[in-house]
Ligand SMILES: NC(=O)C1=CN([C@@H]2O[C@H](COP(=O)(O)OP(=O)(O)OC[C@H]3O[C@@H](n4cnc5c(N)ncnc54)[C@H](OP(=O)(O)O)[C@@H]3O)[C@@H](O)[C@H]2O)C=CC1
């Protein structure tokens with residue numbers, strides 16, 4: 298059912314601005330859950346189309362313009378903006394502002410950069426409005442049937458908004474995949490890291506596929522069966538299930554596997570890159586996400602790749618798997634995928650911890666694992682394990698230290714090493730598998746070659762170093778007599794060495 302917004306009483310529970318795939322389906326999801334939904338879109342035809350096609354799914358108020366849209370909403374007004382992130386979001390908010398009043402709540406469900414969200418939250422707070430930067434994951438289908446929702450902003454706004462959002466989020470074991478994340482940019486930060494993990498996960502899946510295809514000569518239809526089988530075990534997840542579906546797909550026009558007719562250049566809208574840029578600022582090694590972003594960039598460097606292929610001057614190895622290696626290779630690759638995935642998630646959760654600490658957000662990592670169990674692209678059986686790990690110890694220094702994950706990686710490590718060696722011998726690029734293993738090995742080492750780097754830095758730039766055996770900051774007089782001098786505030790109380 299629908300009514301025209303012009304002159305209508307303020308009876309809508311919530312409004313949605315932006316009715317492309319995501320906004321339209323969120324609006325329908327809200328209406329299907331009994332909320333009266335006001336509708337607005339820059340191009341008005343989208344409002345009419347929605348009401349015409351889906352008007353019988355619930356109660357919609359089709360607004361003529363921003364003024365009648367806002368007037369149709371109950372106080373405090375709750376408006377979900379679901380438009381093209383960036384300038385689209387700013388334009389949509391600007392249009393609404395003259396009509397909103399103190400206490401009203403603007404929700405941005407787009408993939409905004411969390412620094413933009415911090416700015417918008419500050420600006421709207423100064424006007425007496427609440428701004429809720431909200432991660433929404435699950436794509437078109439999730440928006441309709443139940444996404445994972447990651448709202449930031451003030452606690453007060455969550456009290457007014459949370460019940461509605463929780464009603465449309467997917468439910469896993471009686472718990473909605475929606476919870477308050479933290480102030481200002483916290484929700485969009487967590488969504489950004491979610492997308493970064495999504496990149497890492499997909500890269501690892503791509504490497505597993507490539508290794509099995511190149512190493513064993515398996516066809517996509519056989520590989521689809523392998524992924525479907527893996528989806529019955531610890532790797533069970535939306536992305537593994539989807540991999541089986543995509544690999545099984547045959548192109549109607551050519552009769553070839555679809556994966557063989559798709560151009561091998563991965564695109565990216567920006568959230569993975571933002572994750573890596575932010576990780577660099579925070580000093581968190583998210584190597585799996587970084588490798589995934591760079592692997593997409595390399596795939597997209599079409600001219601360069603063509604030039605190298607045409608030149609034919611970069612030789613590869615001639616090795617192949619021995620019959621003995623080939624025999625256990627599928628299982629080895631599964632183990633390597635699982636261990637590398639543990640590392641990628643551990644790094645992602647480290648990044649959430651670092652962002653939370655830096656911005657003072659107080660994000661509950663176990664709660665994030667809980668709301669990622671359903672609805673979102675990285676939903677997986679595995680996330681139950683992560684939630685359990687943080688239940689056991691909310692301050693876990695690394696997921697890799699949890700007994701379950703430590704055991705899982707220890708069980709996988711021999712296979713993991715065999716797969717990385719095989720990738721090198723076969724000449725199959727596996728930056729995700731090998732960087733995850735390098736991270737694991739670096740993390741467990743007593744001493745790292747960073748000590749040598751410090752020595753080099755001190756030599757060429759007098760950058761100083763700390764010692765393992767006593768307090769203080771030191772420098773060697775390399776170009777003088779080679780003696781060591783203490784350089785910190787306490788230097789006066791000690792003799793130079
Ligand atoms: N697609 C997906 O799977 C996912 C998308 N998201 C995020 O959700 C948001 C919506 O995504 P999606 O539905 O794909 O749509 P798009 O990102 O393609 O955005 C289209 C919508 O934005 C509106 N819009 C664009 N520019 C402006 C402007 N200057 N002023 C007002 N409105 C504007 C369009 O209005 P008009 O009709 O007039 O052109 C239309 O409603 C994005 O921020 C996206 O990043 C989040 C999770 C998953």
Ligand SMILES: O=C(CO)[C@H](O)[C@H](O)COP(=O)(O)O
Pocket residue numbers: 408433434435436492564565566567568569673674
């Ligand atoms: O937000 C999402 C899911 O939660 C989208 O899947 C994501 O935007 C896809 O990103 P990209 O186009 O960069 O692969």
